[in-house]
Amino acid sequence: MRFLYSMTKKIIIYPAATLFNGRETHFNSQLVEGLEGLGYKANFPQRDGFEFGNLTKALLGKLQQDQINSAFQNIIYLLDMGIFIPRSDVVVVNFDEPIDEGVVVEASYAKLFGKYVIGFRTDVKRPFPTDNIGGMHTFPAYQTHQIILHYMPSGDKQERDKQMNSLVHRIDNAIKTNGIIHKNTMPEYAIKNPNIKPILEGADLLFSGITDIHSKKGLEEIASRYITNQERLKEIGPNSS
Numbered sequence: 001m002r003f004l005y006s007m008t009k010k011i012i013i014y015p016a017a018t019l020f021n022g023r024e025t026h027f028n029s030q031l032v033e034g035l036e037g038l039g040y041k042a043n044f045p046q047r048d049g050f051e052f053g054n055l056t057k058a059l060l061g062k063l064q065q066d067q068i069n070s071a072f073q074n075i076i077y078l079l080d081m082g083i084f085i086p087r088s089d090v091v092v093v094n095f096d097e098p099i100d101e102g103v104v105v106e107a108s109y110a111k112l113f114g115k116y117v118i119g120f121r122t123d124v125k126r127p128f129p130t131d132n133i134g135g136m137h138t139f140p141a142y143q144t145h146q147i148i149l150h151y152m153p154s155g156d157k158q159e160r161d162k163q164m165n166s167l168v169h170r171i172d173n174a175i176k177t178n179g180i181i182h183k184n185t186m187p188e189y190a191i192k193n194p195n196i197k198p199i200l201e202g203a204d205l206l207f208s209g210i211t212d213i214h215s216k217k218g219l220e221e222i223a224s225r226y227i228t229n230q231e232r233l234k235e236i237g238p239n240s241s
Contacts, residue, residue, distance in 0.1 A: 002206050007125070009182055010038050010040060010041040010182060011041070011086060011089045011090060011175060011180060011181065011182050012040070012041045012042070012087065012088045012090070012182060013032075013035055013041070013042045013043070013090045013091075013092055014042070014043045014084050014085050014088035014090070014091045014092070014106075014110070015028055015032055015042060015044060015045075015091075015092050015094070016032060016091055016093040016094065016103045016106040016107055016117075016149040017093070017094035017100075017103060018093065018100045018102075018103060019045065019046045019200075021116060025046055025166075027094075028044075028094075029046070029047075030164050030206045031092075031164065031168065032166070034164060034168035035092075035163060035168055035171065035172070036168075037168075038168065038169075038172050038220050039087070040172075043083075043084035043085075043087060043088050045080055045084065046114060048084070049076065049079060049080070049084075049212075050072075050075065050213075050214070052072065052078065052230070054214070054219060055072055055075065055219060055222075055223075056068055056072065056220035057219075058084060058216075058220050058222065058223040059071055059072070059223050062223055062224070062227050063227070066200050071226055073083060073237075074226070074233055074236065074237060075206065075222065075226060077236070077237070078199065078202050078203045078206055078207075078233075078236070079203070079206075079207070079213075080106065081106070081109060081203075082200055082203025082207075083205075084174075084204060084209055085106060085109065085110050086113055086186055086203075087111060087116065088110075088115060089115065089116065089169050089180055089181070089183060090115065090116045090117075090118060090175055090180055090184050091107060091110035091115050091116070091117045091118070092118050092119075092120065092171055093106070093107045093110075093117060093118065093119040093143075093144060094117045094119075094120060095120065095123075095136055095140060095141070095147070095220075096121060096122055096123040097123045097125045097127065097135075097142055097235040098137065099212065101138065103238050104139075104140045104143070107119065107140060107143040108143045109196070109199075110143075111144070111163050112184060112188050112190060112193060112195075112196060113145050113186060113187075113190045113196065114187040114189075115180060115182050116145055116175070117144040117145050117146075118145065118171060118174050119140070119141060119142060119143075119146070119147045119148070119149065119150070120144050120147065120148040120149075120150055120167065120170075120171070120177070121133075121134040121136060121149050121150070122150050122167070123146065124193070126176060131164060132147075133147050133149075134147070134149045134214060137209075145178070146174055146178075148167070148170050148171065148174065148184075150163075150166070150167045150170060152164070152167065167186070186214065188209045198235060199236060200215060200234050202229075202232075202236050205225060205229045205232070205233070206222055206225050206229075206233075207222065207225060210222065
């Protein structure tokens, strides 16, 4: 598989975070805007991923109704895990409570992909007696290279903006201190990993050569490829009974 990266020399960040309500999406947007303001590029799922309605329209008529949700989940999984994370240099993980299962998977695979993984916590809840990682469970923390503990009091807009700016600069400092640079390749050991290889190959089947995955033409092509390779792509996910 060939990895087709953008020509940018900017360090690319993948924010691994939940995005299921307004509070979460607003926080994610502020964090990404701050990092991009410092010159980073982001593969940002809630902005750069698929809009549910548009992708669903592309699948309508090609699959039975009860198969569309499964197809959507598979395509999103392959975009995030097979394109966005492999084509990023740094994965920044939000470990606020309750820690999301999908976020933990993204952090774990990112480390296997050879990416530099930075976790952060703004949460003062301490469900575990782990002082050095802010009271979080040790197993997710061990999937990172560094944890930033950053309490964020925000009684007003000025304080809120100040705390977000501070978090952005702490992430920036961690990247610079560890000498992270933009790379156009992945480590050979990651590409050959038998658990990673099917994800990369599945993403290549769906997305390779499509210049705009959000255009109507691009979505139609992705839907067509999914139908054509449906049996092969089933191997990536679980079997249900």
